[in-house]
Every structure is written in C-alpha cells, then in structure tokens.
Amino acid sequence: MPCHTDKEVIKLHALLRERRAMREKKPVVGIIVGVFDGALDGLRAQLISRTRCGYTVKLLESKDAFRKGDTVHLSVAEFHIYKGETKEL
Numbered sequence: 001m002p003c004h005t006d007k008e009v010i011k012l013h014a015l016l017r018e019r020r021a022m023r024e025k026k027p028v029v030g031i032i033v034g035v036f037d038g039a040l041d042g043l044r045a046q047l048i049s050r051t052r053c054g055y056t057v058k059l060l061e062s063k064d065a066f067r068k069g070d071t072v073h074l075s076v077a078e079f080h081i082y083k084g085e086t087k088e089l
Contacts, residue, residue: 027047028046028047028082029044029045029046029047029082030044030045030057030079030080030082031043031044031045031079031080031082032044032079033077033080034077034078035072035074035078039063039065040072043059043060043061044059044060044061045060045074046060047079047081048071054074054076054079055073055076055079056071056072056073056074057071057074058070058071059071059072
C-alpha cells in the first residue's frame with residue numbers, strides 16, 4: 001500500500017470536494033466557437049471540467065462526425081459559457 005504525505009492527502013480531498021460540488025450544481029452549458037475549421041461552430045456543450053489549458057466538454061448535439069455525448073477538449077477562447085441561468089439537462 002503506497003504511503004501518501006499529508007500534502008497529497010489534502011490535495012486529493014480538495015479534488016474530491018470540487019468534483020462533488022460540480023455534480024451537485026446545475027450543469028454549465030455553453031456554445032463552441034472556432035474549432036476544427038468551424039466543424040463544431042454553434043454546437044451546445046456541457047462543461048465537464050476546467051483544466052489549466054481550457055475546458056473539457058460533452059457535446060449535447062450531433063454534427064457531422066461528432067456525436068452527442070462525445071468529449072472534446074477546448075481552449076478558453078473556443079467555449080463560450082452562457083452567462084444567464086443554466087438549464088437542467
């Protein structure tokens with residue numbers, strides 16, 4: 001069994017709290033803009049996680065080779081989050 005330092009344990013618990021809080025909140029929905037030469041422009045997507053490089057989102061609609069439910073990694077500039085009230089999906 002691996003031995004974890006206190007710092008690692010604290011970081012792990014913080015990550016778990018963040019994931020739990022994200023699940024309990026209403027889904028964050030936005031629009032994809034300027035990805036793959038416009039292949040995903042205008043598609044609605046649900047935010048799954050925020051990373052240092054941008055966002056991981058789940059597609060809520062299908063278009064061309066991309067299917068509803070596919071996971072896509074986007075930069076901050078490529079995913080515009082709705083500022084208004086989010087809808088329960």
